[in-house]
Amino acid sequence: MSRQRRVTGERLAGGLAHDVVRIGETVRRPMPARAAYIHDVLRLFARHGWPAAPRYLGVDEEGRQTLTYLAGHVAWQPAQPPAVWSEDSLTRVAKLVRQFHDLTAGTPLAEDDEVVCHNDLSPRNTVYRDDGAGLRPYAFIDWDFAAPGRRIHDVAHVCWQFLDLGPGRASPEGPARLIGLVADTYALRTRDRRALVETILWWQDRCWRGIDERADAGDPAMERLRSAGHVKAIQEAYAWVDEHRSALESALL
Template sequence: MAGTGETLPGGFIAEVVRVGDTVRRTRPANADFVAALLVHLASTAPGIAPAYLGVDEQGRQVLSHIDGVVPWRDREEPAFFADAALTGLAGLVRALHDACAGTGLAGGAETVCHRDLSPKNTVYRAGPAGPVPVALLDWDLAGPGRRIDDVAFAGWHWGTLGGDADPAELGRRCRLLCDAYEGPAGGLLPRAELVTVMWDQIGTTWRGIDAGADRDEPGMRRLRAAGAVETVRGWHDWLHRHRRAVSAALGTT
């Protein structure tokens, strides 16, 4: 029987424990899809995700442990959000999407999306220009979708919204993500939709947390108690007020 292991910090939804060179996680609702996706990525985009190793005697998902730093505290270090980090992140997301486009996993959709991209779900390692993302974690929400969905999600998770945040800077960072994702050829992303996609995602997020907490879901209750609903709703209102300025800096108006 596996040892009790070391509980890893940062999780609000799933319990995550390290046991030796493996990570044990609460199995997601779409466990079979996630297993098939991770097996597929192991051969088509090696290293961007943990390896799937099966299920342990407690029914937990067993994954390989990836060495590196996960910035699970909000804004703990600006270097995790620097331009070099954004460029590296775009490469990981592009590798995921290219590996899944046209496969059975994507079904009739453009590709498979991670759907929960954030610094807290990203492993960084030191690079010449600072810490760079090398792998993505927490695939519990992965599913078929559009490339723009993940790029937009990354835009507001690696950006700053609300309060006195600069909308032009958010637009610039989204443009950098798109440029790094597409490369010189361009044309893969419907950039004119990006701000609307972000706004819809942010609205869905705070409403989903609120509704889940009302249903007495433990993870959602913890998030609401931590102030997530008020914070994310504030971002939603902020983006509504500043969407033209963000779009202008993105270069879509």
């Protein structure tokens, strides 16, 4: 039975670290670390009727996490339809982040911190649907790294990933304006606006070092990421943000 399910399941594209399989209207994934906490976060969203995250359904016969399948377009490839990168999509992302932050603020899941953070917000972890005006963000998936944190942590990650900050950007002027748009849409506090670019740099430094250290320790998933060039790409993105830091902060201060 177990072997048959693996054959009939549809492997979903885009998983950088884990095999993810769709069976019917469910998704089966390896059980994450801190699974009980992650499942409590998803249960909280379900209780509030927040539609922008999958529902936790339990554990299947192979010990995998079972979630509802969210139909739509997952933007895991670098080349995407223009609507994915549109300002309308960007503001929608910022609004969704504000929604789940507000849902978790002050709850036991936030512990002594501000909110529950997703900690890996990016187009590849976002489901887009066409609302009649083109693809727009509908939901966030892959909550494996969710944890108590500060609002600015997720907002900074959004700016890095959804604006593709790095050497692929011809100049910092456009990204600077869009960073300001994210901060305005989210209604980021003044003290966090001052620290936003610094927090983007913190994320980039943390990410490349984390991949490197875990790959050195023999983590197969991190070894694959490093072999695929992710460490070098993140280091180059860090250097670009650091070089253009003043220009990026101009729209925030």
